[in-house]
Amino acid sequence: MKANRAHIKDLLTAITRVFTVSSIIMLIWLSYFWGEKKSSLNQTNIYICGTSVLGSDYYLQYLESSFDAGNFHSDINILLDKIYEHPFIKGARLSHRYPDKVILEISERVPFARVNSGPDQMIMLDEHCFVIPHIEQVKSYSVPTLSRFNSEPKLYPIGEKALSVKIKDTIDWLRLLNQNHPDLYHNISEIFLTNNDEINLVLAENPTKIMLGNSDTHYKIDLLRAFEKTMGNKKNITDFAYLDMRYNNQVIVKE
Structure with a gap:
């Protein structure tokens, strides 16, 4: 009987020692694991x-x-x-x-148009008229150039909307054009206003000038597209030197 009790006591002692050593090892491992996670964070x-x-x-x-x-x-x-x-x-x-x-x-913000502010000086705008830096990475973007607009630097705070009313109106006009006729938007090299606020477009090819006047200009764009269809494959609008659409329901062309 005494031998059995001694054996049980020795067994309990061994189990206690194993548990103690295992606990120490577990604590060391947990400390190391937490340290690694903290470091990764x-x-x-x-x-x-x-x-x-x-x-x-x-x-x-x-x-x-x-x-x-x-x-x-x-x-x-x-x-x-x-x-x-x-x-x-x-x-x-x-x-x-x-x-x-x-x-x-x-x-x-994606470049949508640029304002010509002088030789090698451009002001880049997105489609909502926010001013974005004209940095090297975006200089190659092919977007319409807005010429003959007020390019006073204070009107174009970087990261904010341009303050020029005419620029805002022109960007709104271009955005609607891009929505309805994206191919024509991408073919515009330059857009400028005359002294009477008449919209003139210069296409990238040839270049062809399109005079839209200052009223019903989007309707006149629709009229222009209809005129293109009537020509079929015989001619393109870029075959003309200019198209004058300032008068109601008329397209006057010069080759």
Whole structure:
């Protein structure tokens, strides 16, 4: 009987020792695991998607140069505040992917027209008349040039809407044209107003000049497209030097 009790006592002692050692090992492992996770949270990987104008690398460099790592890791949401400060950003949102990924989805302002403000000086606008920087990455965009408009710099604050009323009206006009006749919009090289606020278009091909006058201009565009159809495959509007549509229901052309 005494032998059995001694055996049980030795067994309990062994089990206690094994449990104690296992607990210590588990605590060490948990400490190491938490340390790794904490470290990974402080080394967040940022993924940017949705870019169509400037690449994701451009925005990553912008963010990295905007604040130091300490400020960034203290509050990941400052990413949104900082990215919204960039004049090309129209919208953005953040989502987290455990444990160390942050997905930054952005929507950019796309160049839609440029204002001619002098030799090698252009002011870029999006389709809602927001002023965006005319940087190297967008200089190759083929968009209509707005000439003979007031190009005073104070009327075009970067990241905000242009203040010129005529520019706003012209951008609205172009946006509707692009919605209804995108092929014609993409063929416009230049658009300018006369002293009587008559709209003149200069097409990229040849170039052909289209004089629309200052009233019912979108109706006249529809009339122009109907005129194109009547010519069939015999001619294109770019075969003419100009088309004068300032008069009601008339298209006067010069070859």
